[in-house]
Amino acid sequence: MGINKKTKWFRACHVNDVPANGGVCIQYQNEQIAIFHFTSRQEWYATQNLCPHKQQMILSRGLIGETLSEAKVACPYHKNTFSLITGKCLSSSEIDVIKIYEIKIEDEFVFVACE
Amino acid sequence: MKSNRFSPSSIKVVVIGNAMVGHKFCEKLRERDVLNTIDIKVFGEENHRAYDRVHLSEYFKDKSIDRLYLSKTGWYESKNIQIYLDNPVVEIDRFKKNVISKSGEVCPYDYLVLATGSSPFLPPITGNDLFGVFVYRTVDDLEMILGRAYKSKKAAVIGGGLLGLEAAKAMLDLRLETHVIEHSPRLMPRQLDETGATFLRNKLEHLGIKIHLNKTTSAIRGNERVEWVEFADNTQLDTDMVVVSAGIRPRDELARQCGLRTGPRGGVIVNEYLQTSDPFIYAIGECALYEGMIYGLVAPGYNMAEVVASNLTGGDKIFTAFDMSTKLKLIGVDVASFGDPFGMNTAHSPIIFEDRMRDIYKRINISEDGKKLLGGILVGDTHSYNMLLQTCLNELSLPPHPENILFQSEEGSKNESGVMALPDAALICSCESISKKTICDAVIAQGIADAEGMKKCTKAGTGCGGCIPMVKDLINETLKLQGKMIKQIICEHFAYSRQQLYDLIKINGIKTFEAALESFGTGFGCEICKPVIASILASAWNDLIIKHATIQDTNDRYLANIQKGGSYSVVPRIPGGEITPDKLIAIGEIAKKYNLYCKITGGQRIDLFGAMIHQLPEIWEELIAAGFESGHAYGKAVRTVKSCVGSTWCRYGLHDSVGFAIELEERYKGLRAPHKIKMAVSGCVRECAEAQSKDVGVIATEKGWNLFICGNGGAKPQHAVLFASDIDKETVVHYIDRLLMFYIKTAEPLTRTSTWLNKLEGGLDYLKDVIIHNTLGICVQLEQEMQETLSQYYCEWKAVVESPQLRKQFTHFVNSNEPDPTISFEEKRKQKNPVAWV
Numbered sequence A: 001m002g003i004n005k006k007t008k009w010f011r012a013c014h015v016n017d018v019p020a021n022g023g024v025c026i027q028y029q030n031e032q033i034a035i036f037h038f039t040s041r042q043e044w045y046a047t048q049n050l051c052p053h054k055q056q057m058i059l060s061r062g063l064i065g066e067t068l069s070e071a072k073v074a075c076p077y078h079k080n081t082f083s084l085i086t087g088k089c090l091s092s093s094e095i096d097v098i099k100i101y102e103i104k105i106e107d108e109f110v111f112v113a114c115e
Numbered sequence B: 001m002k003s004n005r006f007s008p009s010s011i012k013v014v015v016i017g018n019a020m021v022g023h024k025f026c027e028k029l030r031e032r033d034v035l036n037t038i039d040i041k042v043f044g045e046e047n048h049r050a051y052d053r054v055h056l057s058e059y060f061k062d063k064s065i066d067r068l069y070l071s072k073t074g075w076y077e078s079k080n081i082q083i084y085l086d087n088p089v090v091e092i093d094r095f096k097k098n099v100i101s102k103s104g105e106v107c108p109y110d111y112l113v114l115a116t117g118s119s120p121f122l123p124p125i126t127g128n129d130l131f132g133v134f135v136y137r138t139v140d141d142l143e144m145i146l147g148r149a150y151k152s153k154k155a156a157v158i159g160g161g162l163l164g165l166e167a168a169k170a171m172l173d174l175r176l177e178t179h180v181i182e183h184s185p186r187l188m189p190r191q192l193d194e195t196g197a198t199f200l201r202n203k204l205e206h207l208g209i210k211i212h213l214n215k216t217t218s219a220i221r222g223n224e225r226v227e228w229v230e231f232a233d234n235t236q237l238d239t240d241m242v243v244v245s246a247g248i249r250p251r252d253e254l255a256r257q258c259g260l261r262t263g264p265r266g267g268v269i270v271n272e273y274l275q276t277s278d279p280f281i282y283a284i285g286e287c288a289l290y291e292g293m294i295y296g297l298v299a300p301g302y303n304m305a306e307v308v309a310s311n312l313t314g315g316d317k318i319f320t321a322f323d324m325s326t327k328l329k330l331i332g333v334d335v336a337s338f339g340d341p342f343g344m345n346t347a348h349s350p351i352i353f354e355d356r357m358r359d360i361y362k363r364i365n366i367s368e369d370g371k372k373l374l375g376g377i378l379v380g381d382t383h384s385y386n387m388l389l390q391t392c393l394n395e396l397s398l399p400p401h402p403e404n405i406l407f408q409s410e411e412g413s414k415n416e417s418g419v420m421a422l423p424d425a426a427l428i429c430s431c432e433s434i435s436k437k438t439i440c441d442a443v444i445a446q447g448i449a450d451a452e453g454m455k456k457c458t459k460a461g462t463g464c465g466g467c468i469p470m471v472k473d474l475i476n477e478t479l480k481l482q483g484k485m486i487k488q489i490i491c492e493h494f495a496y497s498r499q500q501l502y503d504l505i506k507i508n509g510i511k512t513f514e515a516a517l518e519s520f521g522t523g524f525g526c527e528i529c530k531p532v533i534a535s536i537l538a539s540a541w542n543d544l545i546i547k548h549a550t551i552q553d554t555n556d557r558y559l560a561n562i563q564k565g566g567s568y569s570v571v572p573r574i575p576g577g578e579i580t581p582d583k584l585i586a587i588g589e590i591a592k593k594y595n596l597y598c599k600i601t602g603g604q605r606i607d608l609f610g611a612m613i614h615q616l617p618e619i620w621e622e623l624i625a626a627g628f629e630s631g632h633a634y635g636k637a638v639r640t641v642k643s644c645v646g647s648t649w650c651r652y653g654l655h656d657s658v659g660f661a662i663e664l665e666e667r668y669k670g671l672r673a674p675h676k677i678k679m680a681v682s683g684c685v686r687e688c689a690e691a692q693s694k695d696v697g698v699i700a701t702e703k704g705w706n707l708f709i710c711g712n713g714g715a716k717p718q719h720a721v722l723f724a725s726d727i728d729k730e731t732v733v734h735y736i737d738r739l740l741m742f743y744i745k746t747a748e749p750l751t752r753t754s755t756w757l758n759k760l761e762g763g764l765d766y767l768k769d770v771i772i773h774n775t776l777g778i779c780v781q782l783e784q785e786m787q788e789t790l791s792q793y794y795c796e797w798k799a800v801v802e803s804p805q806l807r808k809q810f811t812h813f814v815n816s817n818e819p820d821p822t823i824s825f826e827e828k829r830k831q832k833n834p835v836a837w838v
């Protein structure tokens, strides 16, 4: 109990680079990270960009939304949906969990926690 | 002891506490006091008028209390009730019969009602007053939690009961690493047995909540603010904040101060009329102790409010022991326990169902004679909760094989005939004491057809909300019995059919998704309603699609079709399939330059595949320069108008089918609809353009044109039907205008014209009446609306090509100009192809 991992914050982009209620993809070393601004709920999320269903680099272009107030993103390919909070696939139990990154806004810049 | 009788002269009632139960009491009392003769005064300690504590966690959603208020602004004034907020009563003088408030207000009463509720119990351990220790009870508590959560990474919730788990889920939603600390060996010890609790634990751990059982917190430690908690077994847990949810204590301090009888562990002792030891003072809600029991739920509290309101107005209701069944309302965690969950009270035989694959556990306790359901526990699937609860409470006889109840699939358990089998008196909404009969009557007599309407009409479902699924089933079943159709709705965010939404959007001049949500929706939308609204906005205003980019399905968002591997295809418009050699060459050159795979489509166009997202604007720019414009191969829109070669060349051709096809495609291009629309024009009855498989098919005849409608290829082919014969071109266009506009306005999402016609009441004859004979008198309007929409057409690609700002959206990364390094191609039959996906 009480593991304290050191977080490294990567400055990903300016807040205005992300469309309202939409997402963008950023490159961090060899990783592709999808960043979403759920503007109407004043929330920011970051996930892996890869959709685990057919291994497509696409989630940042997905529609975001909520079901019973749980924020989610729908993959553009086959509309599988993933919780932005837990990363769990909400539409199928066969599909893997996606990685969620910590995210914060400071001085109008978006920072993502990278190990 | 009951001796109070309603006296006609004005009486003074003072209520202490303005929360759920206190408010309900005011409502009930005024409802019964038709002549408005009772003088009512209410004192509240909180800063806000009564709000919905049961749904307190929703405060985190929009950080506003507005949606939680139980009454509209001005309600108390309009009911002539004097309300004092932020002004607790500090003393009761039973002999003078008055109360004194913090601000010094002295108020005489004839009857006093204590609705002071309870407060969270803070265990007396070291550090319980440190900065960063919170409870979870009021809006102010949540506000403080929010303030701290922004600066925290970890939260520990002390207490693994119903409320603790709700708090934990809220902490998780605030994206904190969340721990739950429970001192007993299982979660929700009061509601679940050991196996049920283990299943629940698995579920929560899946969500990402960390559970620690058998841990007694001995201290909360830190320098000025919380840094860790310590347990009796000498272990510890680092955390930035602590939320304590270790039970409640009734707020009986005023009662004790003025000498009313209270219970040994707190609570104001009341009789069945809810009178305290002073017959002029009543206690209701979570501060009342009835037969040794505090009822920590809203339904019994509301019931108590009703009993006292009745007694003060001449009625003689009494309070009897109340059902304490509960359902946890956490998203993604279905847990319920009802009746006698452990079978402690009666001899019984439990039936247990465990599905470890899907984390489902169900247990029902059956009486020894196998006839009655005594209680049970559901984890992982609570679809049958309401039905089981009703069976249990109404002591309905069980079917011969009660175990089947446990195997019912999710749909099966809705069990439509089941709800109708309940007795009329069955209590469906226990918060508001609404019976099955009241609900069914509201459907029959007042035409209520959905849960929202039912809430307004009867208040059913306005309390804890747990009965809503059953209310919906009852509404639907009653409607069905009446032979009425059940209302279609878009999704959880819009309780309307597409047709209703279309009208609302048009009439109210709604131009954005946000405005639509604000005016007619709830919540924040999803991947179902966003594209539907996008499509309606496009049909209604023909605004540039890309202005609403983030609510479009992906092909509309990027104005091209996404392909395997992440590249896109471009299908330039080639109206009627007619193309000059120069244009063919231009396509070839562009394809060569960008190395695009080429294919002739089934829609008489050329598809260029394998473009990278950043290349799209450049490719469009070159296509536009060569005289092409957006070809909608994406979008629920008019696609192509196919043609056969027609009278110009063909020896059988009767009229110029190519020319007419081009006219139609130019006219309707870009028109957006509930689904895609395809057309074709053939020059004679040989039908080489396959017009009878299209949404709109036109075939030349000796005397003019035959118009066919609502055909479909695709997955469920259906021949188009003859709509009008031997008409001239102008009439063809008038009919198509009206028909398509009528379809756009009335079809449900993703319904092709064929399916729409199949479902249309009155069928083809009705459609002919509307479109040809103008029986609804809307033909002119339909044509005008079509004209307006079509006149707004603009080549979407051009809009992007010309706007540096829009062009910027076409990159893979925002923080780099590199293309997606993971896209790769392989060669096949001398062209590039995407690598197959795994």
Ligand code: SRM
Pocket (backbone or CB within 6 Å): B561, B562, B563, B569, B571, B599, B600, B601, B602, B603, B604, B605, B606, B607, B632, B633, B639, B640, B642, B676, B678, B693, B694, B711, B712, B713, B714, B715, B716, B752
């Ligand atoms: C390219 C093309 C196949 C080809 O290489 O020939 C094609 C390709 C696709 N069709 Fe099609 N259809 C194509 C002609 C057809 C035809 C033939 C026709 O139009 O004469 C049909 C049957 C006629 C009909 O629609 O009634 C057809 C019936 C479908 C359907 C089934 C529709 C239905 O009502 O059942 C779908 C699925 C859907 O729309 O939901 C579909 C969906 C698709 C999608 C959009 C699937 C997708 O989401 O990726 C494909 C897009 C490929 C792309 O990126 O370009 N495509 N598709 C044809 C493009 C024609 C054009 O120039 O626009």
Ligand SMILES: Cc1cc2nc3c(=O)[nH]c(=O)nc-3n(C[C@H](O)[C@H](O)[C@H](O)COP(=O)(O)OP(=O)(O)OC[C@H]3O[C@@H](n4cnc5c(N)ncnc54)[C@H](O)[C@@H]3O)c2cc1C
Pocket (backbone or CB within 6 Å): B016, B017, B018, B019, B020, B021, B022, B043, B044, B045, B046, B053, B054, B055, B056, B057, B087, B088, B089, B090, B115, B116, B117, B118, B119, B136, B137, B138, B163, B166, B251, B254, B284, B285, B286, B287, B295, B296, B297, B298, B299, B301, B329, B464
């Ligand atoms: C997060 C949460 C979730 C819940 N979920 C459910 C659920 O799903 N289902 C369910 O049935 N129940 C649920 N409950 C319990 C339910 O909210 C309570 O049973 C109900 O609100 C009790 O209402 P009440 O009016 O008796 O008491 P309270 O809500 O405690 O209200 C008492 C009010 O009196 C005020 N007061 C106290 N002393 C004075 C004074 N001297 N002068 C003036 N004012 C005073 C207090 O400030 C308070 O505003 C939940 C509770 C919480 C906190």
Ligand code: SF4
Pocket (backbone or CB within 6 Å): none
């Ligand atoms: S038939 Fe199926 S595979 Fe072929 S293009 Fe149409 S949608 Fe794609």
Ligand code: FES
Pocket (backbone or CB within 6 Å): A051, A052, A053, A054, A055, A056, A075, A076, A077, A078, A079, A080
């Ligand atoms: S690739 Fe994402 S859902 Fe299929």
